[in-house]
Amino acid sequence: MLQIVLSSVRHNRGRYISTLLAIITGVAFFSATGIVSDRVTGALEGDAAREYRGVDLAIVPADEAGSLGDTGRTLYLDGSTIRKLAGLPGVSATAGVLTGPASFLDAKGKRFASKATGRLWVDDDELNPLTIDAGRAPTAPTEIAVDRGLAESQHLKLGQQVTVATAAGPQQSTIVGTTSFGSSDAIDEAGTISIPRSRAFTALSDGREQYEAMYLRGSAAQSALVQEAKTAVPSGFKAQTGAAFVADQAESAGELGRYIKRALQAFAILALLVGAFVIYNTFNVIIAQRMRELAVLSAIGATPKQLGRMLRAEGLVVGLVGSITGVLIAIAVTTIAIAGLNAAGVDVPGSGLALNTTNTLGAILLGTSITLLSMLAPARRAGRIEPIEAVRSAAVEPSHVSRRRALIALVLGAVGVLGFLAGSSVEIVGAAAVLLFIAPIVGSPNLVMASTRLFRPLLSRFGLEGRLAVDNVARSPRRTATTANALYVGVFLVTLVTVAGTNLRDFTVEQINKIGSADYVLTSTGATLQPQLLDRYRAIDGVRQVVGFRRSAVTIDGKASALSSGDMKAVGEVANLKTRAGSITGLKDGEIALNPRADHPRVGSTVKVVAQDGTTEELRVGAVLDPESLDTAQIGSVVTPATLERLAGPGGDTVAFLALDDGAGTATNTKIDDLAADRPDVVATEGNSLGRLIGDIFDFMIKAVNGLLMMSVVVALIGIINTLSLSILERRRELGLLRIVGMVDPLVQRMIRLEAVLIAFIGTLTGVGVGLLTGWGAIFAITRLTDANVAFSIPIGLVGVVVVTGAVLGVLASILPARRSTKASVLDALAS
Amino acid sequence: MPTQSAQLDSPRPTTDAQLAARAVSAAKVYGEGDAAVHALRGVTVDFPTSRFTAIMGPSGSGKSTLMQCIAGLDRLTSGQAYIGDTDISGLSKQELTLLRRDRLGFIFQQYNLLPSLTAKENILLPLTLAGKHPDEAWLHEVVKTVGLTGRIDNLPSQLSGGQQQRVAVARALLPRPELIFADEPTGALDTSTGQEILSFMRRAVDERGQTIVMVTHDPHAASYADEVLFLEDGQIVDRMDSPTAERVLDRMKRFEG
Numbered sequence A: 001m002l003q004i005v006l007s008s009v010r011h012n013r014g015r016y017i018s019t020l021l022a023i024i025t026g027v028a029f030f031s032a033t034g035i036v037s038d039r040v041t042g043a044l045e046g047d048a049a050r051e052y053r054g055v056d057l058a059i060v061p062a063d064e065a066g067s068l069g070d071t072g073r074t075l076y077l078d079g080s081t082i083r084k085l086a087g088l089p090g091v092s093a094t095a096g097v098l099t100g101p102a103s104f105l106d107a108k109g110k111r112f113a114s115k116a117t118g119r120l121w122v123d124d125d126e127l128n129p130l131t132i133d134a135g136r137a138p139t140a141p142t143e144i145a146v147d148r149g150l151a152e153s154q155h156l157k158l159g160q161q162v163t164v165a166t167a168a169g170p171q172q173s174t175i176v177g178t179t180s181f182g183s184s185d186a187i188d189e190a191g192t193i194s195i196p197r198s199r200a201f202t203a204l205s206d207g208r209e210q211y212e213a214m215y216l217r218g219s220a221a222q223s224a225l226v227q228e229a230k231t232a233v234p235s236g237f238k239a240q241t242g243a244a245f246v247a248d249q250a251e252s253a254g255e256l257g258r259y260i261k262r263a264l265q266a267f268a269i270l271a272l273l274v275g276a277f278v279i280y281n282t283f284n285v286i287i288a289q290r291m292r293e294l295a296v297l298s299a300i301g302a303t304p305k306q307l308g309r310m311l312r313a314e315g316l317v318v319g320l321v322g323s324i325t326g327v328l329i330a331i332a333v334t335t336i337a338i339a340g341l342n343a344a345g346v347d348v349p350g351s352g353l354a355l356n357t358t359n360t361l362g363a364i365l366l367g368t369s370i371t372l373l374s375m376l377a378p379a380r381r382a383g384r385i386e387p388i389e390a391v392r393s394a395a396v397e398p399s400h401v402s403r404r405r406a407l408i409a410l411v412l413g414a415v416g417v418l419g420f421l422a423g424s425s426v427e428i429v430g431a432a433a434v435l436l437f438i439a440p441i442v443g444s445p446n447l448v449m450a451s452t453r454l455f456r457p458l459l460s461r462f463g464l465e466g467r468l469a470v471d472n473v474a475r476s477p478r479r480t481a482t483t484a485n486a487l488y489v490g491v492f493l494v495t496l497v498t499v500a501g502t503n504l505r506d507f508t509v510e511q512i513n514k515i516g517s518a519d520y521v522l523t524s525t526g527a528t529l530q531p532q533l534l535d536r537y538r539a540i541d542g543v544r545q546v547v548g549f550r551r552s553a554v555t556i557d558g559k560a561s562a563l564s565s566g567d568m569k570a571v572g573e574v575a576n577l578k579t580r581a582g583s584i585t586g587l588k589d590g591e592i593a594l595n596p597r598a599d600h601p602r603v604g605s606t607v608k609v610v611a612q613d614g615t616t617e618e619l620r621v622g623a624v625l626d627p628e629s630l631d632t633a634q635i636g637s638v639v640t641p642a643t644l645e646r647l648a649g650p651g652g653d654t655v656a657f658l659a660l661d662d663g664a665g666t667a668t669n670t671k672i673d674d675l676a677a678d679r680p681d682v683v684a685t686e687g688n689s690l691g692r693l694i695g696d697i698f699d700f701m702i703k704a705v706n707g708l709l710m711m712s713v714v715v716a717l718i719g720i721i722n723t724l725s726l727s728i729l730e731r732r733r734e735l736g737l738l739r740i741v742g743m744v745d746p747l748v749q750r751m752i753r754l755e756a757v758l759i760a761f762i763g764t765l766t767g768v769g770v771g772l773l774t775g776w777g778a779i780f781a782i783t784r785l786t787d788a789n790v791a792f793s794i795p796i797g798l799v800g801v802v803v804v805t806g807a808v809l810g811v812l813a814s815i816l817p818a819r820r821s822t823k824a825s826v827l828d829a830l831a832s
Numbered sequence B: 001m002p003t004q005s006a007q008l009d010s011p012r013p014t015t016d017a018q019l020a021a022r023a024v025s026a027a028k029v030y031g032e033g034d035a036a037v038h039a040l041r042g043v044t045v046d047f048p049t050s051r052f053t054a055i056m057g058p059s060g061s062g063k064s065t066l067m068q069c070i071a072g073l074d075r076l077t078s079g080q081a082y083i084g085d086t087d088i089s090g091l092s093k094q095e096l097t098l099l100r101r102d103r104l105g106f107i108f109q110q111y112n113l114l115p116s117l118t119a120k121e122n123i124l125l126p127l128t129l130a131g132k133h134p135d136e137a138w139l140h141e142v143v144k145t146v147g148l149t150g151r152i153d154n155l156p157s158q159l160s161g162g163q164q165q166r167v168a169v170a171r172a173l174l175p176r177p178e179l180i181f182a183d184e185p186t187g188a189l190d191t192s193t194g195q196e197i198l199s200f201m202r203r204a205v206d207e208r209g210q211t212i213v214m215v216t217h218d219p220h221a222a223s224y225a226d227e228v229l230f231l232e233d234g235q236i237v238d239r240m241d242s243p244t245a246e247r248v249l250d251r252m253k254r255f256e257g
Helices: A002-011 A013-051 A079-086 A148-153 A197-205 A222-232 A242-289 A291-299 A304-343 A357-383 A403-422 A426-442 A444-460 A464-475 A477-515 A531-538 A568-574 A630-635 A641-648 A666-677 A689-730 A732-740 A745-785 A796-823 A826-830 B002-009 B063-070 B093-103 B119-130 B136-145 B161-173 B191-208 B245-256
Strands: A057-061 A091-097 A099-101 A103-105 A117-120 A131-135 A143-147 A161-166 A169-180 A192-195 A213-218 A237-241 A520-524 A543-556 A559-566 A579-581 A591-594 A606-610 A616-625 A637-639 A655-660 A682-686 B019-030 B037-048 B052-056 B078-083 B104-108 B179-183 B212-215 B227-232 B235-241
Touching: A002 A013, A002 A304, A013 A242, A013 A304, A013 A357, A013 A689, A057 A222, A057 A242, A079 A091, A079 A213, A079 A222, A091 A117, A099 A197, A117 A197, A143 A148, A148 A169, A161 A192, A161 A197, A169 A192, A192 A197, A213 A222, A222 A237, A237 A242, A242 A291, A242 A304, A242 A357, A242 A477, A242 A689, A291 A304, A304 A357, A403 A426, A403 A444, A403 A745, A426 A444, A426 A477, A426 A745, A444 A464, A444 A477, A444 A745, A464 A477, A464 A745, A464 B119, A477 A689, A477 A745, A477 A796, A531 A543, A531 A655, A531 A666, A543 A568, A543 A630, A543 A641, A559 A568, A559 A641, A568 A655, A591 A606, A616 A637, A616 A641, A630 A655, A637 A641, A666 A682, A689 A732, A689 A745, A689 A796, A732 A745, A732 A796, A732 A826, A745 A796, A745 B093, B019 B063, B037 B063, B037 B078, B037 B235, B052 B063, B052 B191, B052 B245, B063 B078, B063 B179, B063 B212, B093 B104, B093 B119, B104 B161, B119 B136, B119 B161, B136 B161, B136 B191, B161 B179, B161 B191, B179 B191, B191 B212, B227 B245, B235 B245
Parallel strands: A117 A192, A143 A169, A559 A637, A591 A616, B052 B212, B052 B227, B104 B179, B179 B212
Antiparallel strands: A057 A213, A057 A237, A091 A213, A099 A117, A103 A161, A131 A169, A143 A192, A161 A169, A520 A655, A520 A682, A543 A559, A543 A606, A543 A655, A579 A616, A591 A637, A606 A616, B019 B037, B019 B078, B227 B235
């Protein structure tokens, strides 16, 4: 039995090529994604675990900061806290973490490595996550160390003199060492500039001794250390055992990798599912072409069960071969790619191949089971063959298209549309989308017949070859339909993502822009905005108003937050600041205009505010801000200058809002950005940048998803090539005849090209049409089910691109089959 | 045998009759070295215009190869083939295709019609490909001659085998080609239908001055020809004017014996 199966697969090798290609493409992508992301994730997690292994106790912020809108909330541990902790029994060494913006200035004063992070050098070797690769640790105020990647990309050498720009201004320094973080170059995304303790506070925190977090090393048990430390940990921070801290670090280091892996593998699975159409088609054709052979087997006594089993075994063999090849290709490709990247100077974390059994077996299992599933129906059909078929002439696929199919498809589609129009929940709308998606697949043979009727007049104008192309496409509507379906799936998703995505983007951006805000926000990280600096901004042509205020990180009722104070009347003029209750201008000393939060404190209630150094004060809620303003996020809560001074000590402005003249042009923007270049701690953000940022995120997502969907489109392309090749094989007699009676080769090839374009068009147009309908339905349902009023518009340009791409894909898919169509001798027409 | 062959291969004493096609020392070898098969071993032959020539011979004698090489469907290994005065051995693929389209007609055993085109469209195929319009009167006459009147809007699948072959004959006749090649045109037909088809071909030669070269192994079919050429082992070994089925059969029996 196995012998028959294997020899049959060998014999039909040519026919199985497309099936193999479809499986290999999907499996290789799936497997390569797994290999690369596991390697990177594993390396990053390993780095975190290794580099922080000396930590026995960690004092870290109690809740995750840094999400959108949480500006100005970074809390610090001050010097006294760290000394208190260092004095605890059993603690042998401490290390504080302090970072701030830092970059280099070239000879002309131009900034480079502008997104780098300045980092306080940890003197305790065991607690320092960084390792010295070359040179030594920085100690003198004019010494720094840079990470390996930065040194390489910016061509920095040991002993080189550089100008380091920090919040304290430019400073001539000498590079005395290069560092690395585990197998990665740097701990910070855009590079690390390590600054010794003798300079760090000046450079990174305006001269104050403060830390973002603290690592401690000790002889006592970790849990005992945590118990002891608890009393000394200020509000907004928590004490963690070294083990828990390392686990957290590893988790967050690997988080992105794991997330990307899941997302990419989802697309690989989609590509495999699209491949299922190709596999299904191929098996159908192979079985149709072998009807006679199967009928002979049936005649000599093979039961339907045996025939089915034999064919399934063939599917198993093909699936296994394809999947294993896919995994091998993935290994080869990733090895070469990583070697290539390393040679090109791009550091890929980790080493070796992350070849775990989950990756390998998972990919093989996935590819094989999809192959098997795709061929169940063809195998069953083949099992039911009548022995009489053996003596009949060529087995022809039934070209009869049932009307019932069309009817079912129409009903499905109608129910889907109804679901959008009247569905009362998200689930129903989702089901409606699925129905609408399935309907064209069910009715695809009818759709093919309708499309060929529609395109016949148009293609006939191309001449005889156009006319014949339509006829050939319509000849076996089911096969054409399955081929087009593979493309339909990809195009449908691309269209849906594009249409729904762009409409939601436009809506969201519009809503955000409606909120309105200051034109520019200047923020200093770790330093102050001196009045002279603000005057320089005032002097810029086109700047109407500059209002500075002081913002300080505190905890309010234990939650990290920010307090602002200053000329709030002026702030209100520039920013779109509103209150829900009370007024800001009427705020008295000891009162707070609270940024609203989940438990809705009322005016008159009190909140407990703890400053950085532990100074605590109960404040009476004098007003509640309206969060429907972007600037509220910048401000946090508002107190009077006196209140803030009591809590956080004396200090200058740290944030400023800028208002521009209505007609201010890009020259103004450039000047604002240029001024910020002198002070790396100052960030100038455009007030409407949130809208733009969110728009960018939407655009990126749409592009990324569509890019990945291309995988499935490529597999669909294989399907078109496959179908055309098989149809050419079947039609070699006709093709030969056409060439004998005078159709020149270019015309024959044009005919094949037109067939490919037509099949591609059927898939593409159905995908675009149904995608648009579903996109509209989704937007309509959102508008209906929520109070958001999302306008629907068709991104005509994008839809045009999709349609043209479909045609181009068709032409691409036809290259090989067209060449093959005229390669054979015309004498094929005479072969019987 | 060689001497006889040399004598018989010499050009036939044609007086003022023009030649529709001819082959000069035509040789065709398939494969190389030990596996080489010599399908034609230097055949020189003329096909005068307005004649119906049949080529006969046992299987593997090279009769189909000869026809295919003269018709520009295959290329000679050495020697020349001419259609009229055109040496086709030097023509490109495209030039060959255009030559077939404009100057030759073909009738095959397997009808070879395009299933998606109607009978009429199949008949018009060579003209359509050449971008020419048919002479309606002539089309009408050809259709009438082959007995397809009233059926020309049917698809091939709606026609019997004999009717399909009539379509093929009409397709070959319609453009009035210089030369029609027929490869076993009656091979797939029953006797009486086959006779009808052969009669059409005969009449085309007699009444229209059409030139036809037909490959067949059927002595009865050959009897419709003006002359029969006998091939064996890649060489012309005999020829017969005004053949009858009996005489051809007798000659053929000698091959087997």
